Amino acid sequence: MNALLTWQFIHLLKPFAKKIDARVKLGHDAANITSFHLIMLANDSFHIAVLPGDGIGPEVMAPALAVLDKVAASTPGLKFRFTEAPAGAGHYRDTGKSMPASTIKLCEQADAILLGACGLPHIRYPDNTEIMPQVELRFIFDLYAGVRPCRLIPNVPSPIVGAAERGIDLVVIRESTEGLFASMGKGVVTDTEARETLVITRKTSQRLFDFSFRLARRRKARGRRGLLTCVDKANAFKAYAFFRAMFDECAARYPDVDTDRLYVDACSAMLVRRPWDFDVMVMENMFGDIISDLTAGLIGGMGMAPSADIGDAHAVFQPCHGTAPDIMGKGLANPTAMILSAALMLDWLADRHGHAGAAQAARAIEHAVDRAFAAGLAPCEFGGRDGTAAIAGAVLRALDASMRA
Numbered sequence: 262m263n264a265l266l267t268w269q270f271i272h273l274l275k276p277f278a279k280k281i282d283a284r285v286k287l288g289h290d291a292a293n294i295t296s297f298h299l300i301m302l303a304n305d306s307f308h309i310a311v312l313p314g315d316g317i318g319p320e321v322m323a324p325a326l327a328v329l330d331k332v333a334a335s336t337p338g339l340k341f342r343f344t345e346a347p348a349g350a351g352h353y354r355d356t357g358k359s360m361p362a363s364t365i366k367l368c369e370q371a372d373a374i375l376l377g378a379c380g381l382p383h384i385r386y387p388d389n390t391e392i393m394p395q396v397e398l399r400f401i402f403d404l405y406a407g408v409r410p411c412r413l414i415p416n417v418p419s420p421i422v423g424a425a426e427r428g429i430d431l432v433v434i435r436e437s438t439e440g441l442f443a444s445m446g447k448g449v450v451t452d453t454e455a456r457e458t459l460v461i462t463r464k465t466s467q468r469l470f471d472f473s474f475r476l477a478r479r480r481k482a483r484g485r486r487g488l489l490t491c492v493d494k495a496n497a498f499k500a501y502a503f504f505r506a507m508f509d510e511c512a513a514r515y516p517d518v519d520t521d522r523l524y525v526d527a528c529s530a531m532l533v534r535r536p537w538d539f540d541v542m543v544m545e546n547m548f549g550d551i552i553s554d555l556t557a558g559l560i561g562g563m564g565m566a567p568s569a570d571i572g573d574a575h576a577v578f579q580p581c582h583g584t585a586p587d588i589m590g591k592g593l594a595n596p597t598a599m600i601l602s603a604a605l606m607l608d609w610l611a612d613r614h615g616h617a618g619a620a621q622a623a624r625a626i627e628h629a630v631d632r633a634f635a636a637g638l639a640p641c642e643f644g645g646r647d648g649t650a651a652i653a654g655a656v657l658r659a660l661d662a663s664m665r666a
């Protein structure tokens with residue numbers, strides 16, 4: 262389907278290649294890519310940490326693993342070793358911890374991390390906040406670039422008038438380690454007031470902007486507009502004016518990429534009126550949290566929106582949605598976002614390890630999803646008849662058909 266979704270992540274991360282500590286941990290010269298590949302090939306498989314989580318997390322994870330098994334079976338040299346580990350509200354209820362140390366260790370050692378969704382509204386810390394290991398992982402592994410693609414798959418209904426004709430294909434880059442979320446667990450609440458502190462640093466902003474400019478440049482090379490929009494609230498807060506000033510400094514180094522600057526409130530209105538005018542957007546953590554749910558709504562719903570949280574050495578792949586307690590256990594969850602997140606993982610592994618088969622497998626998954634929707638798949642999520650099993654079955658059959666072709 263969409264070649265524009267194919268990011269060659271290694272190119273985006275190239276300036277940070279020397280920091281890739283996995284190679285160091287394995288006792289190899291960080292510059293010796295060939296020997297690193299041999300390590301991976303010696304194991305003969307990608308080791309994937311699987312954190313199904315809570316609610317519909319395990320329900321959408323199972324189809325994603327089935328899809329990965331199927332592409333591995335038909336792609337020479339592509340194998341997976343899945344290791345499942347606990348994390349989430351259920352684990353907290355049972356043990357008092359959001360996740361055990363063994364889960365963090367597994368994530369550190371694995372080639373990539375797949376996560377379902379975590380948290381249940383009725384299970385909370387004593388301070389009344391929720392259990393969110395998915396956010397903790399971003400801090401632990403410095404996953405600063407939250408990549409939230411938003412592409413309207415043909416034949417999926419969008420609430421936006423004109424979307425079927427004009428198409429929607431944009432990417433939200435959400436800074437994921439600071440912003441207002443830097444205050445998580447540190448806010449001060451008394452009987453009379455509450456304070457949370459937003460943090461924006463030069464170090465993180467610069468690498469976030471570099472990542473975003475390189476993505477816009479690569480999308481331009483593949484026929485998109487090559488436009489990067491900085492979304493902030495620089496009219497009201499010094500911190501966002503600082504954010505925008507650093508964006509402007511960075512823009513000078515990418516003269517081939519068009520830029521725009523929008524206040525988040527105006528941007529929200531424009532997104533629901535003319536989403537096709539956007540290409541890549543970059544923003545602070547809390548704004549990205551909200552805007553990426555809005556963009557998911559543009560393309561059919563939360564069950565259609567994949568995501569990747571990328572750092573210099575690790576990455577977590579998960580759907581944008583949460584645990585959907587209102588539909589858990591009913592077989593209604595749409596697994597498309599989780600399946601497309603697995604395809605994003607394959608792209609990232611392909612680029613990181615120079616594994617062409619993994620990139621082909623990613624394309625095969627995306628094509629299968631497109632074909633399944635073109636053939637009339639209608640998820641319950643947007644009023645159709647198809648639940649989790651029907652959607653998974655349709656994608657698996659489309660994969661089978663393409664393998665036979």
Ligand SMILES: NC(=O)c1ccc[n+]([C@@H]2O[C@H](COP(=O)([O-])OP(=O)(O)OC[C@H]3O[C@@H](n4cnc5c(N)ncnc54)[C@H](O)[C@@H]3O)[C@@H](O)[C@H]2O)c1
Binds near residue numbers: 321378564580582
């Ligand atoms: N990354 C994560 O792990 C993550 C993200 C968001 C929310 N959460 C947690 O999930 C819980 C529920 O949060 P929420 O209700 O705000 O958001 P949610 O994304 O779980 O659900 C919002 C709405 O979208 C629907 N929905 C979501 N995913 C769907 C899918 N795959 N198929 C069909 N319908 C789907 C739900 O039924 C619900 O009506 C909370 O405990 C929250 O903290 C976790």
